[in-house]
Amino acid sequence: MRQIFKKRTALSLATLAVLASATAQAQQGDPLYRYQWHLMNYGQQVLGDTRPVSGIDLGIDDLHDYNIRGKGVIVGVLDEGTEIRHPDLAANVVPNGSWNFNDGSHDPTPTNPDAAHGTSVSGIIAAVGWNGIGVRGVAPSARLKSFNFLDSDANNEQIQYAWWDGPESKDVAVSNNSWGSTIPLFLTVVSENELAAWENPMSATRGGLGTVYVKAAGNSFASVPHPLFGELCPASAAQVGCSQSINDTEANYFNVITVAAANAAGKRSSYSTPGASVWVSGLGGEYGWERASVSVNAPAGFADRQPAVRFDPAIVTTDLSGCVNGYNANAVVPPEFVSDLNLNRLESDQSAIDGTCNYGGTMNGTSAAAPTVSGVVALMLQANPKLSFRDVKYILATTSRRIDPNQAAVTNADGTVLSAGWTVNAAGRAFSNWYGYGLVDATMAVTRATGFKSLGRLVDSGWQPAQVAAAQPIGNVAAPARATVRIAGGAGRVEAVQIGMASDYPLDFLESTTLRVSLISPSGTRAIVVPAGAAFAVDTMTFDLAAVNAFIDETGNGDWTLEVVDTALAAGAETKGNLTSFKIRVLGH
Structure with a gap:
């Protein structure tokens, strides 16, 4: 079973030889397994011009060998359709x-040759694992259901169908959602009643245990695509994220695990x-x-003009079958796009690695990171099917590994903190807005899940203004x-903590803000909700819902304070606006 992370980063030659031998044996069942560094990473050469850092993986270790493979767990994939054959x-x-959703059938296989997502x-x-072809999933014995709302209207009714309302969703234990807002620069607008209309049925699924979303x-982080204005990112947002x-409204729901990518x-x-609102990180890689x-x-010199991250490893996974459809298709000469x-070496029917074009080595994004976490959750639920969604969230938060431990706060020339790095709350839990509680560790999570005592009755403060x-x-x-609410x-x-606030402070449309919004817990932990430098496509700093996840295991009772500052306002200068309201909801046990 998995030892502490530090021991995985300094492997002896003997250990490397053992791992290489084990990987070679695994390849006999799944030939592309050796390239799946997110499953087992001992620093081997994979697709990409750089090697992965040994130990940066999901911590599957021996779980698959112990038959912890997600057996009996159904995962719903709300996305473009899946090629089910x-x-x-x-x-x-x-x-x-x-x-x-387009034809009312049980076959969501895409008809668009580009819809491989x-x-x-x-x-x-x-x-499927150990079948003599291709790759292996994080949970290679889990069962899959596909809902193709991204190929259809992508509306709320379709989300509800796939999340709880449709007959096909009734036995889904884990729902993977690798999608988000088209232009993610808007602050949330959702009433308390609308929020309850989502969270209540989400909690009632799986016999009251709740589906894990x-x-x-x-x-x-680096840019936001806009259909009219192209790629958007003010220079001042470069360090804190555009x-x-x-x-993203759904990322703030209590029932949802929001996943960043490492x-x-x-x-x-x-x-x-x-x-x-980030909860944990999965592995998404680069390009x-x-x-x-x-x-x-x-074209001549094209590769040399590309950013270095283009040549760092991505995720190797299934693609639409054949060399005409999907991400891995035969090259077009001369190329238009x-x-x-x-x-990379996997692509086209001329590949010496695999010439079927049924697999791709360029999958990335938090779209790839989220399913790595969904797979780990399936392993957890095989080990303990009685876990509630709250139990799963808690276990992931308390077993994930702190990566990039030296991530520092972003400050301006005056030393004012614009965005925090890793912070440790009063309960000793480390949190980062980049990584949440860290990179998921499958073995630690499954070990904790086995025999886990449920968190018990939920205590919900309700919305308090x-x-x-x-x-x-x-x-x-x-x-x-400042505004304070006593719980x-x-x-x-x-x-979990959710907040809302209103102000009349004007924002420059599609430009970064100089405002920094923080929430301070009764124990004194400060979490930055909106970093100074982030960009928005709204007129004022006002939102109805934001999850602030840095406070797990702290006490919920006492004074919670919202603090808003203008980091660019000179001493003695007149303010541009006011904080007019603040509300908070604290959930726990």
Whole structure:
């Protein structure tokens, strides 16, 4: 079983030889397993021009050998459709268990040759293991259901169908959601009644234990695509992230595990959206290109002009079958788009690794990180099917590994903190807006899940408003606006906190803000909800819902304080706006 992470980073030559031998044996059952560094990483050469850092993996270790493979656990994939007859997925697909929103059938196989996303996500979760072909899933014996709402209208009714309302969703234990807002620069607008209309039926699924909903945090750290304005990212947002995970409404639900992405070096993937609502990190990697492959048919110098992260490892998984469809298709010469190139050694029917084109080595994004976590949850639920969604969340938070331990706060020239790095709360739990509680560790999570005593009755404070007698001017660091709510008779140990606030402070449309919004717990822990520098497509700093996840295991009782400062306001300068309201909901046990 898995030892502490530090021991995995300094492996002896003898240990490396044993791991290499074990991997060679595994390859006999799944030939591409050796390239799946997210499952077993001893620093081997994979797809990409850099090697992964040994030990940066999901910590599967011996679980599969002990037959902890997700058996009996059904995972719903809400995405583009999944190719349910794919040779490496078909045996794990529940017959007539999926749903096609376009034609009302049980076959969600994509008709669009470019719609490979759902098939790749499904393979990360539950590609069949030890069948002599291809790859292996994180939970290679879990069962799959596919709901193709991204190929359809992608509306709330379809989400509800796949989450709890449709007959095909009734036995889904884990719901993977590798999707998000099209333009993730808007703050949340959702009433308390609307929130309850989502969270209550989500909690009632799985016989009252609640389906475990896993959600991608987003891919908007470096830029945000806009149909009219192109790629958006103010220069001042470069260090804190263009968009924030709290901007995606569903990422703030109590029932949802929001997942950030780490790469093969154990650092934040270049694209991974940060935020106060991030819960844990999975492995999404980078882009998986190889210069030797890219340069063959590319314009002269093309590879050399690309950012270095393009050539760091991505995730190897299933693709739409054949060499015409999906991410891995035969190169078009001359290429019109980057997708027309062979990006690494796995691509095209000329590949010496696998010429079927049924697999791809360039899957990335929090879209890839989320299914790594969904697969780990399936392993946990096999080990203990009685875990509630709250139990699962708690176990993941308390067993995940702190990666990139030296992540520091981002400050301005005056030393004012714009965005925090790793912080340790009053209960001793380390949290980062980049990584949540850290990188999931399957062996630690399964070990903790086995025989886990349920958290018991939920204590919910309900929404409690601050009694703001007058608008609070938003000043500089020396004169912040503050509003406080006292919670009494609430949770002895916090599981989750949600807040809302309103202000009349104007924001510059599609530009970064100088405001920093923080929440301070009764124990004195400060969590940054909105970092100074983030960009928004709204007129004022006002939102109805944001999950602030840094306070697990602290006491829920006492004074909770919202603090808003203008980090660019000079001393003595007149404020541009006021904090007008604040509300909070604390959940725990």
